[in-house]
Amino acid sequence: MTSLRIFFVGGQMTYRALFYWLTPQIYIPSLIVAPIFQILLFADIGRSAGLESDEFYVIGNAIQYAAIPCLFAMTHLIAGERFQQTLGYILITPAKRLPLFVGRSLPVVTNGFFVAAFALVVGGAIVGMEVPAGAWAPIALATAVSAFSCTGLGLVNAGLGFIVRETSVLSNIIFGLLLVFTGANVPVDDLPRWMQIVSEGMPFTHGIEAVRRLVAGGALSDVWGLIGVEALIGVLYGAGGYALIRAMEVIGRRHATLERA
Amino acid sequence: MARLLAIGWLFHLKNLTNSLFFVLISVLQPVIFATIAFFMFDAGRRSGGLLYAALGAGLMGIWSSTLFGSGGAIQWQRWQGTLEVIVAAPARFLWVMLPLTVSTASIGLYSIVATLFWGRVFFGVPLEFEHPWLFALALPVTVLSLGLLGLVLASTFVLYRQASAFSNLLEYPIWLVTGLLVPLSLLPGWVEPLSWVLAPTWGMEAVRNAALGGEVWPGIGMCVLLGTIYLALGALFMQNFERLARQRATLSLT
Numbered sequence: 001m002t003s004l005r006i007f008f009v010g011g012q013m014t015y016r017a018l019f020y021w022l023t024p025q026i027y028i029p030s031l032i033v034a035p036i037f038q039i040l041l042f043a044d045i046g047r048s049a050g051l052e053s054d055e056f057y058v059i060g061n062a063i064q065y066a067a068i069p070c071l072f073a074m075t076h077l078i079a080g081e082r083f084q085q086t087l088g089y090i091l092i093t094p095a096k097r098l099p100l101f102v103g104r105s106l107p108v109v110t111n112g113f114f115v116a117a118f119a120l121v122v123g124g125a126i127v128g129m130e131v132p133a134g135a136w137a138p139i140a141l142a143t144a145v146s147a148f149s150c151t152g153l154g155l156v157n158a159g160l161g162f163i164v165r166e167t168s169v170l171s172n173i174i175f176g177l178l179l180v181f182t183g184a185n186v187p188v189d190d191l192p193r194w195m196q197i198v199s200e201g202m203p204f205t206h207g208i209e210a211v212r213r214l215v216a217g218g219a220l221s222d223v224w225g226l227i228g229v230e231a232l233i234g235v236l237y238g239a240g241g242y243a244l245i246r247a248m249e250v251i252g253r254r255h256a257t258l259e260r261a
Numbered sequence: 262m263a264r265l266l267a268i269g270w271l272f273h274l275k276n277l278t279n280s281l282f283f284v285l286i287s288v289l290q291p292v293i294f295a296t297i298a299f300f301m302f303d304a305g306r307r308s309g310g311l312l313y314a315a316l317g318a319g320l321m322g323i324w325s326s327t328l329f330g331s332g333g334a335i336q337w338q339r340w341q342g343t344l345e346v347i348v349a350a351p352a353r354f355l356w357v358m359l360p361l362t363v364s365t366a367s368i369g370l371y372s373i374v375a376t377l378f379w380g381r382v383f384f385g386v387p388l389e390f391e392h393p394w395l396f397a398l399a400l401p402v403t404v405l406s407l408g409l410l411g412l413v414l415a416s417t418f419v420l421y422r423q424a425s426a427f428s429n430l431l432e433y434p435i436w437l438v439t440g441l442l443v444p445l446s447l448l449p450g451w452v453e454p455l456s457w458v459l460a461p462t463w464g465m466e467a468v469r470n471a472a473l474g475g476e477v478w479p480g481i482g483m484c485v486l487l488g489t490i491y492l493a494l495g496a497l498f499m500q501n502f503e504r505l506a507r508q509r510a511t512l513s514l515t
Contacts, residue, residue, distance in 0.1 A: 029430035037433030044443040045298060049305030166281045173285065176293035185297050190304040 003099040010095075011103030018080040019073070031111075035065035035119035036126070042185050043127060052187065054127035055215060060184030062119035063208045066112035066147045067178050071171040073108045074154025077101075078161035078245075087258055091249055101158075101245055102238070105151045112147030113140075120211075131215050138220040139211050145227050146207030149234030150178075153203050155241025162248035162258075183208055203237065206230040265352055269360030270367070277368045283326060287371040291322035295376040298442055299384045312387065315380035316472055317442040320465050322372025323407055324435055330365025331411025332428040334358060335419040335502070345512055348503060355412075355499045362415055362495075363408030370404060395481075396471035402481050403464030406488035410460050412495030416502055441465055460487045 043057040081087040090100070117140065124131065131139070157174060161167045179185065181195060182204040188196055199205045210226035252258040277283045295318035302310035335358070338344040347357050380386030390396045418427060437443065438452050439461040445453055456462040460483075467480025506512040 026426040029426045034429055034433060037437060041433050041437050041443070042297075044437065044447055045301055046305075047447055048443050049298075049301040049310065051301050051305035169281050169285050173289060176290060180293060180296055180300075186300040186304060190300060 003096050006095050007099035007103035008106070010100065011106050014077070014104050015073075015107035018076060018084075031069060031115045032118060035062060035068075035115065036122055038065060039119060039123040040126070046185070055124070055129045056187075056212065057185060058120065058123040058127055058129055059211050059215060060182070060208050062123050063116050063143060063146050063211060064178055064182060064184040064204055065119050066116035066143075067150050067175050067204070069115050070108055070112040070147060070150040070154045071157055071174055072154075072168065073111065074105065074151060074158045074241075075161045075167040075171050077104050078158045079167040082161075082259060085259070091253075091258065097246060097249075098242065101155070101242060105155060105238070108154065109144070109147050109151045112151060113144045116143050116147060129215065132217055135214045135217075138223065139214050141220075142207050142210040142214065142223065142227050142230070145230045145234065146204050146211075149203035149207065149230050149237065152234040152237030152239075152241060155238050156244055157241070159241050159244030159248050162245070162252060178202060178204060181205070201233065203230070203233055206233070262352075262356055265356055266360050269357065270364050273361045273364035274367055277326075277330065277364060283330065283365075283368055284371070286325045286329060287322050287368050288375045290325060291318045291372040291376050292379045294318045294321055294442075295379060296383075299380065299386075303384070311380060311384055312472060313469065314442065315376045315386050316373070316469055317465065319369075319373035319376040320403070320441050320461060320468065321436050322376070323366055323369025323404060324439075324441070324461050325432055326369040326372070327362070327366040327407045327411045328414065328428050328431055328435070329425075330368070331362040331408075331414045332418040332431075333425060334361050334365070334411070334415040339513060342513075348506070348512060354503050355496050358415060358499060359408075359412055359495075362411030363405060365411055366404045366408035369407070370400070373400065390472045391474040392471045392477055395477040396468065399464070399467035399471045399477055399481055402484045402488075403460070403468055406460035406464060406484040406491070409488040409491035409495065413491050413498065416495055416498030419502060435459065435461065438462075439465060458487070460484055460491070463487065 039058050039061045042061055043054045046052050046054070046057050078087065081090055093100075120139070120143065123129075153174070157167070157171060160170060164170050181191075181199045181202050182188075183191075183199060184204065188199050188205065188209075191199065206226040207230040210223040210230065213223050213226070214220075249258075295315055298314035298318060299311055302314055335344065338347060348354055350357060377386070377388060381388055438445075438448065438456050439459050440448075440456060441461065445456055445462075463480045463483035465480075466475075467477050467484065469475070470480060471477045
């Protein structure tokens with residue numbers, strides 16, 4: 001019961017406490033408007049290059065933009081605690097670490113889903129994307145799973161936040177790599193072979209492909225495999241990230257370096 | 262004054278080079294965008310697009326470093342506790358801030374070098390410029406005009422408490438409306454007049470024409486003209502900022 005409370009209530013409280021600065025004046029430009037312009041930029045580059053349809057870029061960039069809230073927020077869960085000098089207090093509590101850290105990811109997934117869904121709907125409306133009425137629910141599922149899998153990667157990022165001082169730089173680098181590797185803007189088949197292999201293990205690759213197939217008229221049963229792989233990637237990254245956080249905590253205690261990145 | 266500008270520019274250039282954030286914005290981000298553009302143009306079989314993309318991505322980096330560096334210039338001085346010292350110095354506030362904003366644009370030169378190097382080594386982009394000397398002239402003129410635009414950003418963004426969010430908001434739209442990676446002819450007609458008052462549009466035209474062929478001087482001329490206007494506006498806004506801050510005793514307040 002205590003663990004459940006830490007997971008749900010603690011996770012939500014922590015999110016509100018660490019992101020007190022995320023006011024509408026910051027949220028709207030950064031997470032509502034910016035993805036729309038990212039979509040428009042790549043859609044226009046795509047037109048200029050004569051490569052893919054506008055829908056291709058709307059879907060790819062809308063889903064991929066979930067990386068901003070997912071990566072940055074998860075990293076801030078460690079870096080923000082350290083900045084506020086509360087990391088030590090968190091780590092001396094007897095609370096179980098699994099609900100403590102994983103519970104913090106639930107609001108992040110929700111926010112990532114909202115950001116991607118909003119960009120998908122508005123970006124789609126701007127370019128006139130037609131979505132079959134029955135596809136919206138499966139698209140929402142694929143989008144939510146994509147946000148989940150990227151949050152898993154964000155947990156790895158959070159673990160690295162114990163030893164990397166410039167966490168926002170690290171998140172920006174990962175964001176850029178996701179933009180290149182996940183097929184958001186370049187069809188995965190057009191990438192070199194080694195990049196195709198890497199993209200298979202990246203969050204978003206399968207989620208984006210699933211949404212594209214759903215918009216093209218595919219049924220949920222056609223994309224279960226893709227959504228399942230996307231979820232599995234999220235679980236693997238999440239487990240790896242959790243293990244990394246625990247390892248970093250032990251190292252931090254041993255060398256007294258918790259407050260020093 | 263020339264000494265003040267030169268030393269200030271060099272100092273801030275060295276200072277910004279030590280920032281991992283700026284190195285990322287100037288080198289890695291343009292390289293990532295250039296990579297995507299290379300793949301897209303290559304897969305789309307667009308002929309002659311790779312050098313076009315490399316230069317466009319490089320200019321994108323110059324804009325980003327100007328936007329984030331200049332947009333937050335006064336705020337950073339405030340956080341570091343140096344704003345009062347700068348305002349109290351005998352030199353005019355404008356001449357102390359100008360080298361800072363020009364240096365934020367100058368650090369974007371790393372972007373051009375990075376995207377051209379990346380394109381040449383990994384994508385075989387031919388580095389054969391039609392007018393190499395004009396290219397060597399167009400580039401610093403473009404950087405200077407962006408630095409002067411940065412002066413306007415610095416003096417106006419300071420009025421907005423969430424300047425960094427505002428910077429996030431302006432990055433993609435300016436990349437788009439100034440035609441850095443997309444020809445302006447592909448955009449709606451109402452975008453074009455907007456692009457005329459933005460130095461990156463003309464800088465891009467000058468740099469691209471110098472590299473790929475075409476008229477270079479009109480672009481250079483427009484950069485000089487717009488730069489002069491930006492300087493006048495920046496001076497006016499800086500003076501206004503300093504006057505209000507002194508009157509209301511709000512210099513160190515965020």
